[in-house]
Amino acid sequence: MKITFITGNQHKVKEARGIFDNFGIELEHVDFGYPEIQGDLVDVAKFGAKHVAVRLGRPVIVEDAGIFIKSLKWFPGTYSSYVQDTIGNKGILKLMSDNTDRYAEFRSAVGFCTPKTEPKIFLGTISGVIGSSEQGNHGFAYDPLFIPEGYTQSFGELSTDEKNKFSHRRKSLEKFAMWYKDYVGD
């Protein structure tokens, strides 16, 4: 069983391969840019999946994700990629220097679409807190800042395999994988 994953992010590919291995799904990676429309993660994933499925003429998945920080009114959210490339983790820590409420969530929306059907969405969320400094150099982007609930280590201190056991991406891709197995009928 195979699925084409559209992303320009190699870290997502590595994580998705590790997750799909558990479900016997082979991942084919294609880096094919698509417009990220204004809206929430679901809007972006729906539009992107449809756009690429029609252009490539085959079923695809895309994933839109981000980190949502409560005391920053859920910023950076859908702007996570831009904010990471501009102010980065140090900028986020600065914005939060006086905030005692450190609650944050990573959220992931996976969009599946075929050229002839409407997109389907699978969601995953993980709760945690923003640490007081960057910790670890595993993973990518906000991982060194994010300490998942029940842990003392950040995602940046966990291996890909450990993060893959319970991350936002694990939850959304696992929901997709279970559904996809029935859909394909294997």
Ligand code: ITT
């Ligand atoms: P594609 O759109 O090409 O898939 P991208 O990196 O631009 O790749 P997003 O649009 O979904 O991905 O942007 C989400 C950003 O949120 C991403 O660039 C990271 O900065 C951050 N992010 C998402 N998931 C993350 C994770 O598991 N760990 C750390 N940061 C993450």
